[in-house]
Amino acid sequence: MPISAASLVRRVSAVNPLLLDGALALALVVGTWLWEMYDPGKGRPPDPLSLSLTVLVNAPVALRRRAPVAVLVVSTGAALVYHMLGYHLGLNSMGPLVTLYTLAAHRPWAFTLAGAALIVTEWTQASVRQPGVALWSALGQSLLVAAYTVGAGTSTRLLAERTRQLAVLADQLHREQDAAARRAVTHERVRIARELHDVVAHHMSVISVQAGLGRYVALSDPATAHATLGVIADTSHEALAEMRRLLSILRIEADDEDEGLYSTAPGLRNLEPLAERIRAAGLPLTVIVEGEVRPLPPGLDMCAYRIVQESLTNVLKHAGRARVEIRVTYGPATLALRVTNDGAAATGSSRSRGHGLIGMTERVRLYQGTINAGPLPLGGFEVLAIFPLSPPDDQPQEASS
Structure with a gap:
């Protein structure tokens, strides 16, 4: 051979x-x-x-x-x-x-x-x-041979130095790739943790309110108690479904072509079921949609939904029996979300840098948006998030509802 x-x-x-x-x-x-x-x-x-x-x-x-x-x-x-x-x-x-x-x-x-x-x-x-x-001929020949030999050796040295530099660069690139992979894992963990926080915090808040109401009227108003159990069952079922979706994402391989798990991610199309759940918890809630509704990028769509969901969770935790208004405004180049309530001054406690507000801020910054959360001059609390949008002709063709 x-x-x-x-x-x-x-x-x-x-x-x-x-x-x-x-x-x-x-x-x-x-x-x-x-x-x-x-x-x-x-x-x-x-x-x-x-x-x-x-x-x-x-x-x-x-x-x-x-x-x-x-x-x-x-x-x-x-x-x-x-x-x-x-x-x-x-x-x-x-x-x-x-x-x-x-x-x-x-x-x-x-x-x-x-x-x-x-x-x-x-x-x-x-x-x-x-x-x-002759002497000049011998000297010229000697200089030529010596120059050729030195040139060959110098070329070898430069090649060796270049090889060492490339090895150093390759090692540095490998370390940078490892660091980028670790950062990606960390970011993904943060994203999953944020999603789990939003899911658990919101649904458990609704379940807690409904459980308290059911226990209070269990003997005096069996019909209402029965209704609260239905809300608890529906809410827990939805929470389990969303947690199953998040945990399933962790098990998807890189070459998995099944995108069904991703397609179940919530978005603004789910605002009405979310509002019904809050109304069932005893809070008057109004949803107002302004402008021409159009499809949103999936990530932005879920981000907007989570902002509204976290805002309503804070209302359940801090505002008591407050009236809530959700206003979604589709502008030519922006999407505005405004969640207001007329609850007590205790709502201001949600201004603390807890996981909820931190998570909302991180989500909004991810899509180059702005968010403001604070008490209203005449009482109550407001969360206002504004996202930049591409012109309607540039929006993705996939439907969001």
Whole structure:
């Protein structure tokens, strides 16, 4: 089975660098010695001294990654002595060049320039000893070879630095993605908690009022007591249905195509059943819708419903036997919700930063709206929320009722 070039590179990269450099040094020593033995050229014939110098030039290459400066000095010095003694002028030049490449790839520019000067000096003196080679030609050739080697090493260093930077950026991106995922989970938990608060607070307030009324008239007015039990049953059933919807959302997988659970989310279309439940609790309530009713985005629709629901819950808790008015106004570019009551001054307690008002404020801000809640000059309490809307032609086509 043939091995691809990429696979070969990965396998070589996985090998210990010291083993690779040792193999390279051994190949340089053996190759240089064999070349000198079979092609001595016009220089001094090979002898034990030339073998010793050849080993001294090339063997240190095995340590080129660990101590490139020392290796370059030793290798270049041995090559200089080798050529000055008159041995083969074309050999023992590759070891210093390999070390210069390593120096350029792993050390600062000062060391690289000093190493390049050593290489140019050694190459020039070796070349100029050859017959018919002028000094300027030898110097030019040496400068060209040294420049090419330094350029290759510098390119490798820049590539390695770029790879490290990309690794740092990838790690930073991974951390940011994890943080964003954690924030999304937190936001979803807050949203679910807000939904559960609205559902439980409103329905339990209605159930509490109805249970108190039923207990009060249980013996004196059985018909009214029976009616309150019906309201309690309907309210608890609705609360369970909404809580089941919220808990079911938590179990929906990312690829779940069943949107039925989402489509049951309440909206302004449910205002009348909400109003009937409040009336059954004994509070006179009027719903007024102004302007041209049109479909709303699902999130905004549910947000508006929750604002009204929480406002009515506060009325049940704080306003006593108050008359309530819900006014929904569809404007060209806004949706206004106004919930007012004529209850006692104790209604002002809902100005405290409890979960209800905080939840309403967060919901409204989510849709770039504004909300004001406070006592009226002549008594009672008002909650006014205003949401920006797109022009009617830009509204979603899905029906909200």
